[in-house]
Amino acid sequence: MSKIHVTTTVNGDEVEFLTDPRETLLDCLRDHLDLTGSKEGCGTGDCGACSVTVDGTLVSSCLMLGVEAEGKKIETIEGMAGKDGELHPLQRKFIEHAALQCGFCTPGFLVASKALLEKNPDPTETEVRYWLAGNLCRCTGYDKIVRAVMDAAAEMRGAA
Amino acid sequence: MTKNGSSEFRLVGTRPNRPDGLDKVTGRARYGADASMPGMLHGAVVRSPHAHARIVKIDTSKAEALPGVKGVVTRADFPTGLTGEDWDLQENTMAGEKALYDGHAVAAVAATSPLLAQEAARLIEVEYEVLPHVIDVDDAIKPDAPAIRPGAADHSVPEGSPPNVVRYLEFGHGDIEAGFAEADLVMENTYKTEATHQGYIEPHACVGQLGADGKGEMWVCTQGQWYIRRMCAAVLGIEAAQLRVTPSEIGGGFGGKTTIFMEPLSLALSRKAGGKPVKIVMSRSEVLRATGPTASASMDVKIGMKKDGTITAGYANFRMQGGAFPGAPVDMALYCAFAGYKLANVKHVGYDVLANRPKCAAYRAPGSPMGAFAVESLVDEMARKLGLDPLDVRLKNAVREGDKASYGPTFGSIGLVETLEAAKAHPNLKAPLGPNQGRGVACGYWFNHGGETSVSMAIGEDGTATVSVGTPDIGGGRASIALMVAETLGIDYDDVRVNVVETGALGVNEPTHGSRATFASGKAAVESTNQAIKEMCRRAAAEWGIDPEAVEWVNGAAQPTSSNAGKFAPMTIKEIAAKMGSTGGPISGHYEGLPSGVGASFGTHVVDVEVDPETGRTTILRYLVVQDAGRAIHPAYVEGQYQGGAVQGIGWALNEAYIYGEDGRLQNPIFLDYRVPVASDLPMIDTVIVEVPNPGHPYGVRGVGETGITPPLPAIANAIEHATGQRIRHLPISPPKLLKAIKSAAPSGPTLQAAE
Amino acid sequence: MPVIDVNLWSSLRRFAGGEEIVSVEAETVAGMINALKKAYPDLAPALDAGVSVSVNGEITNNRFAPLEEGSEVFLLQPLKGG
Incomplete structure (x- = not known):
């Protein structure tokens, strides 16, 4: 299956990746962007281990497709502490x-x-x-x- | 930092931040699925949709023809001739002649991406001849049940037993008939518990690599890297020493990650694919269908009691299925069932029964919760009937140091009575109860465990310490070991780093299981530290030119034992360490052995519930855990073990169960339907840490991980009877089940009992 | 050599002439197991399948754990934890 180019903002940085349209946002964060802090515990939206915010809304990233991230602002656990490492x-x-x-x-x-x-x-x-x-x-x-x-x-x- | 209880220690008993905390709150900590290797492939597993079926043919040609597929394995790729537990492990890893349960692996494939591997798995065609299956333990033990594995029974099974009985066990002492004759009240009932899953949030994941030279590597989430190494080596017919297993951070285990599932498949696929690493990550439904649930149990208990509550005799007959393999923890269920009671007359009978379900794995105090459910429910029923306070009945019969355990040996130092008394004194016992509310109490027991242990520690050039342990840190183990080493060494907690190391770095270690990590690795770390201290004293003595025996270690420094020995200012660890390169080289300490001095742990729980008579839903109002820790090294993580254990028990009591259809397929293999407790189901979980120090450990540790899951099952059933008048003897006490009992009880509705 | 009274679980007794407690001479757990097998060959399969041994109230997997006259010894099914 041919891949789709996605441009999105993750933790304030603009990023690009190529995704198979079947891949979830969680797959893309983990496998294409090396942001493995978000976890897959169930893949069905029941456990919340993959929680991220998309344009400020809390979502289970295993229930959203990677292609839907186009143009969005995504915040993950990796962006939670300050730039200097100061913890939230x-x-x-x-x-x-x-x-x-x-x-x-x-x-x-x-x-x-x-x-x-x-x-x-x-x-x-x-x-x-x-x-x-x-x-x-x-x-x-x-x-x-x-x-x-x-x-x-x-x-x-x-x-x- | 707040101290807990005794203040005889500088650090032990305080609550510092855990050393791995920063990694775990920032997403940096690397778990099983978080690793990648160059050239890595991805694996997927084909699983049987049938509970019991002969495998007629497996056609892998279409999958192998798919571009990007690098290897397919079936049982034909594994060595033959294994026996005993090794054969069981191999058979569970990959089905041979028959698929033995819904979800049993029958083939696996490696490809260049996870999606491609899944697509290839769907192209593998398996022809099955479906066989009759059996799921429930009471059905499985019938003489005419489908025989799952003829010939699997061991020496203990009497001739003429039903075909699925693979182990039989009987033990006890005294004369139970004479005991029952002495009683004023004899009651006998049957209790059932369903299989539940450990429910760790991290699915099993590994990256395995195995070359044609027989050398391999594995990254895996596990409770025990050496167990993974030994089991994979046995199943694949390779040499253990050639396989290097590195444990990832582990996202929960509770016993379920003490064995192998898909790990050998990643190695077998890697070998097939020319030695490329293969990553396999299970889905949640694979976890629920094919990894370690616990056993289900059907249990008869008979007890004789005098009017004053004295128990005169106990009898337990337990049947447990642990899947299509021997190993249901019926032995431990029986050992623990009456462990809290001093009994002159007791008899236990147990059957380990095969059924068409996944091979059970250990789950937190394996067997003990089932045994407690049966015995602690019946004790409560009898106390109620005789009008006795349930805590007093337990105090009256409680075992103390020097008493013979129900399973034979004499107890050393134990703290059951102390937990009962602490529970009695707790304010929760005085909280008023309203309509539809009830209170239940129950006790629980676990042996705790020592086991094979190897630990190494070394002093750094700056006087700090590195400790290498082989027990993965599931719930704060690094913190407790760092506290004990720092305490012993006389340095700061932050100056100790505890690393969980791979199989090449230490001798064999058993997993983090049996509540042993803080006991066994902790004891080993203290012994290692004492060795290093001895060496540092020796070097100071040499520097001073005095007898090493005349040097002692005080507050992180060597000093002469008295002024007679010589007048020297104390030599600090920093001073000794800075010079070690020129005074004899590295300073380290090691421990290899089987730490003895294990101390058993009892707990007492008290729960208040409210039952909604309209829906049958049970709400936990208050929950109290009282447990003997021996000593709490890091009390916050001890409390955490108590709270987590209790909540797993609450889930088992109220909601969790494996539900099978008529077709033998698991009906609830996702978290939506296999519903574990969530935050809104629960109140705060109150804890009291009782400390009856274990004389067998340098800091008095007993081990705290397991006992806490045991009492909730009966405590909640007891509270529900108090609230509704209904005794439910079959878990889970789900809303429809309880509602049915309430509705059928009396036309006027539930019989509410006055609160005490 | 010390004489050790070994408590058998009930279903082992049929392999040991029905005895609940059997006495053997041994200085260690391993010696005790070997002496049992010699005295009661029918016990061998059960003992070889693995047993846990409780010595003076503590369950041990150490075959070299020392025994002395008066040691309390129970054979138990092999135990595992979670």
């Missing part, structure tokens, strides 16, 4: 709260949590739990993840 408060709080064990679901949780806090800087525990219900974690039982998100939100409100 969420990243810092995940480490401090031991909110990761194996760490495989962590990029997806961080991207999804960031999207939540941009929409709702002061979420209740229940709001955090429902927003993150599309992200599966099998190690932590979610307790420390929810605490880390709440704590990061509090810090970000204080700093703002």
Whole structure:
């Protein structure tokens, strides 16, 4: 099958790649752009490990085709820390709260949590739990993840 | 940093950031599917759509004719003549004469892209002769069930047993009939649990390379790189030493990544494709259909109890299927079932039964959750009937140090009573319960494990330390080992780097399994460190010209044991390390062995639920885990193990199950239908870390990974009975099942019991 | 050499003349296993298939684990963890 040329913006950088039209955005990020921070846990949009934002909207990149990325602005886990490497408060709080064990679901949780806090800087525990219900974690039982998100939100409100 | 409990240590018991944290929050950490190699091909696997079928013919010609296809393998490409467990592994890797379950691999193909490999896999034509199949364990044990593997029964199976019974086991002590005669109440019930999957979020993935010279390399997500090496070598007939296996970061395992699945296929394809590396990444449905679920169980339990709660006798008869291969953990289920109870009279009978399902793999305290579900449910039913407090009944019968375990040996130091007392004292026990709400308690047990262990540590020129361990870091192992080494050495936590290394770098290590990493690799790391310390003391002594025996290690420095030994200022690790090139060369320490002194771990859980009488949905209101850690090296990761184990148990109790159709095909091989708990299903999971130090470990560690999955199954069933009056003895307690029980119970609706 | 009382699980007993506890002379776990096989050849298949041995309450895979008079020894099915 002939490939399609796609130009898009990932973490602020314009990138180009050739994709088979059957490939997902996740495939393209991982296999064509070497951005392997987004993970495939299910391929069916159930686990959230591939979460990215596309023009500011949180999506499962395994459910979007690579060709649909044309002209979009995509943010992935690799773009979350500052250019100087300074961690986003969420990243810092995940480490401090031991909110990761194996760490495989962590990029997806961080991207999804960031999207939540941009929409709702002061979420209740229940709001955090429902927003993150599309992200599966099998190690932590979610307790420390929810605490880390709440704590990061509090810090970000204080700093703002 | 907050200390937990005892403050006798400088670092042990604190909560520093994990050393691999930065890599894991930035997406940099490399997992199984994140590696590429030059010239790499991609593999895809053809799987049987039938539960049980003879493979008549495999035609690979169309696939091989497809441009870009570099190799196809079937069982014909594997050596013959394997026996025992090796044969089982080979047969599970790639079907031989028969496909034994839906999802069983029958062929594999390598091509230049993943999409092309999948296309080629679809072009492989397999002709099957479909055979009668059997799925449920109670059906599989019937004398007229389809015989899955005639001749697979071992020496333990009495003659005349049904064809799918492959292992039989019986043990106990005392006289159960006499025990039942002493009881005021004797009850017997049957309990069933369904197969569940470990559900790690990272699907199996590897890149394998194997040349015509028999030398190979593998990058793989695994709990145990040496197990991968040994098993792949056995299945492929190559030499273990020629295969170098590097573990990636691992995205969860829970026991399911202690064995091989498609790893030998990548090597076999690579060999076929002229030694090019072949990457295979499983899809989620492949993971669910063809990798390690746990066993399903059908269990009879009979218990005799006096009016005061004293248990006079226990009997358990468990039937478990672990797929089309021997190995259901019926032995461990039975060992753990009554482990918390001091019993004069107990008898266990077990059957390991074949069924047309994937070969079960270990899953967190293998067998123990099933055994606990049966016994802890019945104990609760009886306590309720006799009007006794369920925690008091357990305290009355609880095993203590010096008691004989239900499975025979005498317990050393254990902390069951301490967990029960801590649970009783917890504020959750006083929380008021409203309508449709109930409280359940249950206990659980796991042995924990030592196992083959090799660790190496070396002092750097600047006085920092590098530790090489063979146990992949699943849940903070690097952090706990770094804490123990830094504590022992008297240096900062940040001055220790712990690396998980490949098979060429150490002697053989068992996987991170059996809750052993912090116990065994930790103990080995401390022993290695003590060796290095001894050498540093020796060098200081030589410098000072005194007897090495007169030098001790205090706060990261060598010093004379007393002023009689000599008057010298302490020589720090930095000073000793800086000079090591001219004082005898590298300073390092090693440990190779089977660490002894394993300490078993008990836990007690208390759960409050609310059941919606309109829908049958159970909501967890409060959840408390109390478990004996021995000592918590990094309490945050100990809590994490308790919380994660509990939530896996909650999923098993309420929702998760392998669902098969009449055709023997798995009906729910995606996460949408195999629904694990999500954040909105749960409250915070409260934890209490009980510390009854294990005298067999330098810092008192027991191991914390597994016990926590055990009590939730019965605790939730017990809470649901408290809430609704309905006793459900077959997991999962899904909304339709519970609703049916509620509706059929009484025309006036559920019988709500007053909260205590 | 010390005399060791070895506790067999029930379904092993039929291979050892019905005895629940059998006594053999041995100084190590391996010596105990070998002595058992010699005294009760019918036990050999079960012992060769692999057993875990509990010595004084601790399950060990170390065949050289020392035994002494009065050591508590139980044979158990081989154990594995997750």
